[in-house]
Amino acid sequence: MSKHILVYSQYFYPEQFRINDLCLELVERGFKVSVVTGVPNYPEGRFYKGYSWRENRNEIWNGINIYRMPIFSRGQSKIRLILNYFSFVISSKLLERTLPKDIDAIFTYEVSPMTQALPAIWYAKKMKVPSYLYVMDLWPENVVAVTKIKNKIIIDAIGRMVDYIYKNTTTILASSERFVDAIVNRNVPEKKILYWPQYAEDLYEIKEKNNQEVISEYFDEMTFVFAGNVGEAQGLGILPEAAKHLMEIHIKVKFVIIGNGRYMSQLLDLIKKLGVSEYFYFIPRQPATDIPYYLAKFDVALITLNSSEIYDMTIPAKTQSLMACGKPLLVAANGEVQEIVRNSASGLYGDAGDVEKLVSNIIKFYEMTEKDLERLSKNSKKYYDTNFDKKQLMDKLEWLLRGC
Template identity: 50%
Template structure:
């Protein structure tokens, strides 16, 4: 009989997260997969067309059974975001009480909010089965940065919730080595934590340049950013950097293509206009993930960015693997893990997070490289990706954890 994995992920198809592909791969490997998720509303903040409290609450995607529990859409305000987080947990609690699903493992895909892990932990305790947690965002650190909340009682309460989740998970996977250490610093035994980096889906592969309607076919040097446009990305650095490049007479020679949507997009557009650099920006609506490699192929360089914060220095953004898999040179405004990877791979250039002058400098540096030098840099990125983020090696590694009987002994200690 096929083993049954219950995946708890507040975001799932048609929302674009890597858990969609992970679940698809598990189905290919012969697992039965059921996903407990919310009604899709990320990142726009409202329900996707065709979905709602009374529409499309169950679905099958690539052989994966999807159950959508009610939640409040995230909206555009902090209050709505809080209600979004809370409503998923409350719906998950009721679901846990009444569900007749009997799974063999629980796998929690934890991007913010970590509160989404609670229904998975509670279900695993109820059924006395192994519970795996895949940490993409560190809490409570992420809460302090995104919301600005510093009240020690609130952060302390969130910290206790995080510790409860870590305690009641049998195995914790982290997307960066720095995350492994940060989780261990909360008192979690290191042997319970493993580095399991993200990979890119199979369609992220080098493409031949072709004419696309979104990006003008001209002699301008194209830099592309793809993905969520939120506060954490720190994209406010780009208008200031563009201003600096414009002063160096590069306004009509460099273009920033911003592909995506998010809570910060409107502010970014306004800042671009305020800095008088609109001619250097091309805003492209959110695209299906499968189209991203095609857009990357029509640009010289990919850009990734994070705000200047110790937490983000520990983070490896998922887009980095996507860019590298496509064999495109990467420039980054960041600290820590991302810079280490770009340095080791020789697949791109980086500047300190938040430093627009240094970012302008590396953009000029890469702008002045020959096509052959750019091609070599992109090839280096692709080679590093294959050697370090190979999807099939990582999925086989996960199988070894599922096959292990050692965790069941630990379960008694945790649940007791």
């Protein structure tokens, strides 16, 4: 008889998160999977067409039963976001009677908010089954970094909630090794925690540079591509600053930005202010399936982050995707991602916000031969295959869940 895993994830198909692929893989491996989620509204902050508190509340997607809880959409304000977080908790608790009873374990996919783990824990206790928590956003550190909250009473309250969640979870999976250390520092037994990094979906693989699947301009200059959310956390303001320095020493490169986000207008303003528009080329947000084809057309992939306690412990999700596509990496971020680039010999790195180091690294790339770049590309893919391979990681998760 197949094991039945009930997944709690506030985001799920048609929203694009890796939990979609993880659930499909579990089904492929013989598990029965059901998902408790919200009405899809990420990232725009409004409900997707065809979905509401009444429409498509329950559906089946590729053999997965989806139970959608009525929630407030994220909107564009902090108040709406708070309502979004807590409405999921309340709805999931009040409507738990509608959820399946024949479950063997509960798995919570924790990208913010961590509050979504509360109804998962409560239902696991009620059904007397083990609960697994996959931590990809560390709280309260993430809340402090994003909201800039400094009120000790609020931070302590969030911390107590986090401690309650950790204490009442059977097994915690952490997406970075520094997360393991941070969780242990909250008096959680180390034997309860498992390092389980993210993998890249199968669509992320090396493509031909001259592929015709996507169309992009051709540049004579060396190209550095950033693909993903253009938000405050990504620290992309460092790029116009670097471009200004490069312009002064007459080195021409092109920064290709694929995506959009809340920081885009500020980024464009900074580019205009510094007079470096010729150094940038923008491509609107693209379907995930097209990204590997775009990546193939450009020379080096960028990973940038602002500096904060939480970001310095995080492995950006794009790291695995870029390495699976065999991209040489240029990093302007602190912490574990630097260690990955150093250990893999897949590129160059500097600290978050360090414009001088970024410029120095760009010049080094600028002086590299095709053979040098090819070597970095091979190292990147080799490291991915050894450390982030999907099959190896899913084998480990399957072993864990079959023991429940």
